[in-house]
Amino acid sequence: MVGVPTVWELARAWYAGRLSPSWSRRTAPESQNILAKVGLTHEFWNLIALDHGQRTG
Amino acid sequence: MSDAPQQSTGFDDRVRLAVYRSFVKTAQPPHPDELARQVNATPEQVRASYGRLADxxxxxxxxxxxxxxMEMPFSAVVTDYEVLDGSTRYHANCAWDAFGVVAVLGRDATVRCRCADCGERVAFRIEHNKLEPGDGLIHFVVPAHRWWDDIIFT
Structure with missing residues (x-):
């Protein structure tokens, strides 16, 4: 369970810049960092294991 | 038409942006044939670009x-996760994406969804990036490393 304010904070960071022509896909570590910055650090939120550093949404 | 690149990051970026702009303007993606005209390409080139963007x-x-x-956070199909912006009703893929739609729009909007516990409609208003009400919980079911195993389910 995640509080709605955290999800709003996450959504703002995750989807920032999507309408910019210069937006580029993040790496998995970059996405992981966004999750960590809003406090989602439990292994449930671990993107890295299967992505092996590939770019993610 | 024939000079549109077959495999180009620049071309894919134009396709990506055109789909986003259509979602923002109409709450729907463009028809592939219409998009092909917009980006001066063939429908086959647009389909190939979709494939690369999906990958x-x-x-x-x-x-x-x-x-x-889907072009995250937007959904082309009706879902229980709605974002109301004036007279436009957007659909999102999940609760997180509903807030993502507000973030992408960059303006005040209302998120409406259904409480997974009691089934009642709940609404959150975002004005000047401030969320009201500021409580509530969202249940995430799929671990992050499994999101793309079946993104439609996720």
Whole structure:
């Protein structure tokens, strides 16, 4: 369970810049960092294991 | 038409942006033929670009069709996760994405969804990036490393 304010904070960071022509896909570590910055650090939120550093949404 | 690149990051970026702009303007993705005209390409080139963007987890194509189903956070199909912006009703792929739609729009909007516990409609208003009400919980079911195993389920 995640509080709605955290999800709003996450959504703002995750989807920032999507309408910019210069937006580029993040790496998995970059996405992981966004999750960590809003406090989602439990292994449930671990993107890295299967992505092996590939770019993610 | 013939000079549109077959495999180009620049071309894919133009396709990506055109789909986003259509979602923002109409709450729907463009028809692939219309998009092909917009980006001066053939429908086949647009479909190939969709494939590359899907491989990169930027969008999701409806299975067995040429149509975009998702360009995260937007959904082309009706869901329980709505974002109301004036007279426009957007649909999102999940609760997180509903807030993502507000973030992408960059303006005040209302998120409406259904409480997974009691089934009642709940609404959150975002004005000047401030969320009201500021409480509530969202249940995430799929671990992050499994999100793309079946993104439609996720």
């Amino acid at each position: 990169a987890h930027v969008l999701v194509v409806q299975p067995q069709s040429p149509f975009v189903r």
